[in-house]
Amino acid sequence: MPQVPGARTEFMAGIRAFLPMSMSILPFGVVCGAAAVAAGMSVPQAMAMSLLVFAGSAQIASSQLFGSGAPWWVILATGVIINLRFLMYSASLSQQFAGLGRRWQAVIAYLLTDQAFALTSMRGGTPSNRRHLHWFYLGFGCATWLSWQTATVVGIVLGNLVPARWSLDFIVPLTFIAMLVPILDNPALFCAALAGGLAAVFLVLPLKLNLIAAALLGIAVGLIVNRWVERRD
């Protein structure tokens, strides 16, 4: 009979799996904290955002929109569109975590990130890992959560200290470049990014609706190119 790892072993494995990821999560958290402060949010607000939303891309986008004076419903709708991808992750994890209680489901939902989804799905691919997979997820999620909140505090402090002429706001596009480039591994994804990026600059829309429009346009272009490629094959 194969050895099934225990709950504590799996929790620790989750924490260990986080370590290489920290290289991308930590700078992103710092950027999010700094962006919230730069947009004019107070320290408690910036902290509350990080605690309640716990999703970097949506935090950055809503901070920037808030700073530029967009109406609240545009900011909310933009954030929701950006976070819709969690529907996909959550649906996929519902197969892996069927049978867990409501409290576990709530904790798993709150701690859901791109990285947690990717690593847990990969680990759940091996049957002997499935029994305590929720403990692996919890270990990874707790490590991510603690680092994220710490990094946000650092960002809030730095954001208040560093003078504007250092151009540290440029870390936002750089962080996203570092996340975006490695995932562009097929023509449809590449065209979705290209369309989204160009539309965000050249669409001139009232009420700061550019980001939502660019996202929807990018999704549409991705779907169309994907259909072309599938038809050609």
Added chain:
Amino acid sequence: MTDADFVAWEIIVGLGGATFMIRYWPLAFLSRADLPGWLKRALRYVPPAVMAAIITPPLFFIGTAPTIGPDLPRLTAAALAVLVAWRTRSTLLTIVLGMLALWTLQALSS
């Protein structure tokens, strides 16, 4: 509480609640079922479209002015960062080399 303060809290609480529901709903109520195929296909393109749309505006809008024009130091530094991200796949290197490039270009052009 000022108006801006109120809007900020509205966004934080609203987006926090909405994001939790997006993360919770399929996990809690979908067990055994699945999302429709068209939605799954569309959701695959959310990350690249959104990330690109966050990257490009600061490379083209100078300050908060509504005029569109390439901000050359930023555009060049970003192009270099894309190259670094592509070759190394390292977040840290992309950020460090990108910032160094921007500072160098800004020093040269001022």
